[in-house]
Amino acid sequence: MTMVDLQRRFHAAVTSPGETAFEDWDPVLRPGLAVYRNAYRARLIECLRSTFEKTWTWIGDESFDAAAAHHLIVKPPQSWTLDDAGAGFDETLAQLFPNDPEVAELAWLEWQMQQAFIAADDPALDAAGFAALSKDFTEEAWASLRVSFVTGMRSRRVRTDCGAVWTAIATDREIPADILLAEARTLVVWRQGLSPRFRMLGSEAAGLETLQQGGTFGDMCETMVKRLGASGIEEAGRALGVWIAQGLVRRAEASAQQNR
Amino acid sequence: MTEIPPFTGFGLGLRKDHYADYLAGTVPVDFVEIISENFMVDGGRPLFTLDAVRERYPVVMHGVSMSIGSAAGLDAGYLARLKRLADRVNPLWVSDHLCWTGVAGHNTHDLLPLPYSEEALETVCRNILHAQETLGRTLLFENPSSYLAFDADMTEAQFLAAMCERTGCALLLDVNNVYVSSVNHGFDPAAYLDALPVSRVRQIHLAGHSRGQDMLIDTHDAPVCADVWALYQLACARFTSVATMIERDDAIPPIDVLLSELDIARRLSGHGARYAA
Numbered sequence: 387m388t389m390v391d392l393q394r395r396f397h398a399a400v401t402s403p404g405e406t407a408f409e410d411w412d413p414v415l416r417p418g419l420a421v422y423r424n425a426y427r428a429r430l431i432e433c434l435r436s437t438f439e440k441t442w443t444w445i446g447d448e449s450f451d452a453a454a455a456h457h458l459i460v461k462p463p464q465s466w467t468l469d470d471a472g473a474g475f476d477e478t479l480a481q482l483f484p485n486d487p488e489v490a491e492l493a494w495l496e497w498q499m500q501q502a503f504i505a506a507d508d509p510a511l512d513a514a515g516f517a518a519l520s521k522d523f524t525e526e527a528w529a530s531l532r533v534s535f536v537t538g539m540r541s542r543r544v545r546t547d548c549g550a551v552w553t554a555i556a557t558d559r560e561i562p563a564d565i566l567l568a569e570a571r572t573l574v575v576w577r578q579g580l581s582p583r584f585r586m587l588g589s590e591a592a593g594l595e596t597l598q599q600g601g602t603f604g605d606m607c608e609t610m611v612k613r614l615g616a617s618g619i620e621e622a623g624r625a626l627g628v629w630i631a632q633g634l635v636r637r638a639e640a641s642a643q644q645n646r
Numbered sequence: 647m648t649e650i651p652p653f654t655g656f657g658l659g660l661r662k663d664h665y666a667d668y669l670a671g672t673v674p675v676d677f678v679e680i681i682s683e684n685f686m687v688d689g690g691r692p693l694f695t696l697d698a699v700r701e702r703y704p705v706v707m708h709g710v711s712m713s714i715g716s717a718a719g720l721d722a723g724y725l726a727r728l729k730r731l732a733d734r735v736n737p738l739w740v741s742d743h744l745c746w747t748g749v750a751g752h753n754t755h756d757l758l759p760l761p762y763s764e765e766a767l768e769t770v771c772r773n774i775l776h777a778q779e780t781l782g783r784t785l786l787f788e789n790p791s792s793y794l795a796f797d798a799d800m801t802e803a804q805f806l807a808a809m810c811e812r813t814g815c816a817l818l819l820d821v822n823n824v825y826v827s828s829v830n831h832g833f834d835p836a837a838y839l840d841a842l843p844v845s846r847v848r849q850i851h852l853a854g855h856s857r858g859q860d861m862l863i864d865t866h867d868a869p870v871c872a873d874v875w876a877l878y879q880l881a882c883a884r885f886t887s888v889a890t891m892i893e894r895d896d897a898i899p900p901i902d903v904l905l906s907e908l909d910i911a912r913r914l915s916g917h918g919a920r921y922a923a
Contacts, residue, residue, distance in 0.1 A: 388717070388765070389717035389747075389761070389763075389765055389766055389769055390718070392717075392748045392760075392761065392796075393716070393746060394716075394749050394750070395715050396758065397748060397749045397750075397752065397754065397758075400754055400756075400758075401752070401754060412795075415796075416862040417793070417794070417861065418759075418792070418794025418857075418861070419794065420793075420832075420860075421794075421858060421860075421861065421863065422754075422756060422758065422793060422794075425755055425756055426754050428756075429755055429756065433755075442842040462752050463752065463753045463754075463755060464752055464753060466683065466711040466723075466753060467683050467686065467720055468683070468755045471755070493831045497904065502690075503690050503691065504687035504688060504690045504691075504692060505688055505689060505690060505691065506688040506689045507688075507689035507690065507693075512868040537688075538690075564727065577690065580690060580691045580694060612719040613789050618756065632757035
């Protein structure tokens with residue numbers, strides 16, 4: 387048997403789903419194969435437990451381990467880093483827990499916080515930097531302002547207050563009784579300095595989406611005015627100020643001419 | 647090609663539980679060993695911590711994902727990221743394991759055993775030469791613990807010696823792995839040490855293991871046992887230009903406990919004890 391064939395056979399024996407007694411292997415090799423097979427499953431489940439610690443706490447050992455084992459079958463690890471084994475685990479959980487949306491949303495939050503933790507070190511634009519940049523802005527310059535966000539920043543719509551579940555577990559407090567939101571909201575994850583953060587957005591979520599899709603601050607104001615009326619412009623400015631203060635904004639650039 | 651510098655001394659693995667101790671710069675070790683993959687990231691706290699530790703201690707890089715025995719060749723993306731980290735860290739040396747980890751883009755994240763055949767030797771040597779050329783440095787490879795042994799043309803020690811001869815690579819001798827495999831497969835660990843080329847062994851690993859249902863398992867979750875200490879003494883009598891490091895990856899105790907264990911290594915080695923002696 388060639389090396390290629392041996393490694394393919396060995397890999398299948400170690401990772402294949404279901405039970406196996408390694409009938410097509412030399413009996414001398416079977417106890418060792420069992421060690422590698424058990425270690426594969428145990429190591430990956432342990433890794434998922436570590437990455438999704440709060441999801442694990444939320445659904446309990448038995449449900450979590452069964453979901454993790456299923457994840458290894460539907461999304462077997464492909465990366466050189468063990469940390470990537472958790473990629474797509476929220477999608478696996480969404481299929482396994484269709485009536486409990488907070489499970490997948492909590493897993494998404496944990497995964498994105500982990501990704502933000504190791505994201506590239508983008509220097510964020512701070513309030514002083516933005517003040518210097520915008521001090522001579524004309525109305526046209528403000529309208530043409532484009533904003534890009536730090537690399538590790540991610541957002542999604544959520545149906546539950548999974549952030550409250552995360553916080554309750556992290557601080558060992560009682561989990562709120564009703565975590566289902568009246569309407570879907572936007573959850574944002576990013577890293578401020580060296581620490582991952584998350585925040586549930588309010589009406590400014592539509593404005594964020596406009597900017598993420600390449601829109602200008604003028605477009606964002608328009609979006610916000612449509613939602614909030616005349617106060618939309620003020621709210622857009624306030625939201626941008628908060629994002630800058632919290633280290634979400636990497637760069638801001640106006641294409642229209644500024645006052646000289 | 648960057649050669650491995652002469653370096654002896656006693657070190658520990660850099661683990662999260664002990665970050666604060668290392669950042670304070672108060673841990674009396676001659677070097678620290680990092681798991682390369684833990685720091686092959688884009689940014690954030692891991693690299694921030696590593697940069698700070700690097701200012702205080704010499705660092706060696708130890709990887710688990712090169713898959714040097716892969717019949718399909720090496721992952722170019724992995725090698726590029728490893729090189730990026732090595733360029734940043736400027737480690738004393740870079741090591742990995744004599745093993746393979748997966749096939750067809752799938753990874754078991756385990757150190758899987760090779761058949762010690764001529765075909766495997768050719769595969770491993772081809773991959774080592776490729777990795778050394780890409781990284782621009784001579785690499786060390788560690789003997790793995792194994793839980794099965796294929797029919798073979800040569801012993802593991804003969805395989806390692808031939809591998810060094812053909813590629814110029816060096817060895818990281820894991821004494822615990824020699825012991826675990828010797829019990830599991832019934833070979834003489836002293837004869838194993840005798841078959842290794844003296845000048846190529848540059849680092850020694852020590853660790854604890856546990857007893858599984860049918861065999862010993864390399865778990866890194868316990869102190870070094872008496873039999874492994876005895877084998878370490880034998881190894882130190884033969885290999886004198888080595889750095890020694892204790893691995894603990896599970897049930898990690900306070901740093902003082904590991905430092906006490908490292909003192910035992912200093913004492914038993916018979917080599918000049920450095921730093922805290």
